[in-house]
Amino acid sequence: MDQSRQDDVRPDEEMQALDADEQIVEQEDDEVVGERLRFRVGTNIRFRRLDKYLCGRFSHFSRSRLQKLIKEQGVNVNGRPAKPSHKLCPHDEIDLILPPREIRELTPEPIPLDVLYEDDAIIVINKQADLIVHPARGYKNGTLVNGLVYYANQLSRGSEEFRPGIVHRLDKNTTGVLIVAKTDHAHWKLARQFADRTVAKTYLAVVHGVPDLRADRIASPIGIHPRVREKCAVRYDGKPAVTTYQVVEAFRGYALLQLALETGRTHQIRV
Structure with a gap:
């Protein structure tokens, strides 16, 4: 199974030029977390909504995506989480972490899997510690998903790229039972059960x-x-x-x- 996407722009490449009196205070690129930017807005910024301001600065992100980032506390203004409707003032300091780029492809790998149960709809796996569930920036190979793509002839498409079959996750250092969907019908049935908290964990x-x-x-x-x-x-x-x-x-x-x-x-x- 090979999945790819064309959109692979870097956040710093697409950030619009700062005004003369605006200043980048800090910038770092973490392979796992994403790109962190901390900058101070200029004197001409007054009472502009935070989400609209960020849309103007990062043209490759939609307003809804930036609003989601803000609501998930990925953006601080003057050291405190802010709402999308927050009105900016001159010299406010914005600190945000932009999501990492998606990987380009998914490579099947013969990773040993501890399969507890399997039928036509699901696979139940005992995930070992130190195994990441799905690829992310910095972890493109050696994940459970890479092993699943090699092992299974069919996996659900799911709701996100490069995460076929994944309905729920366990942290890298956590070992435990993971349910993988082989069909889209099973995927959404399981997803609804997890969302409704009818699954006892x-x-x-x-x-x-x-x-x-x-x-x-x-x-x-x-x-x-x-x-x-x-x-x-x-x-x-x-x-x-x-x-x-x-x-x-x-x-x-x-x-x-x-x-x-x-x-x-x-x-x-x-x-």
């Missing part, structure tokens, strides 16, 4: 220390870490996150917990 995790309570419910809002943008942290302006846990076994200085997520925030268990 439990996790096992070893943590430092032993909780005072044998079981509890943790409810704390989570958002992007204010200093390390690739991570998440508890923050008052974040999105609601709820986790329940039970202590399976306690050790000296450590505990094995069984966890269930009532919400699905990025890095929720780690935070």
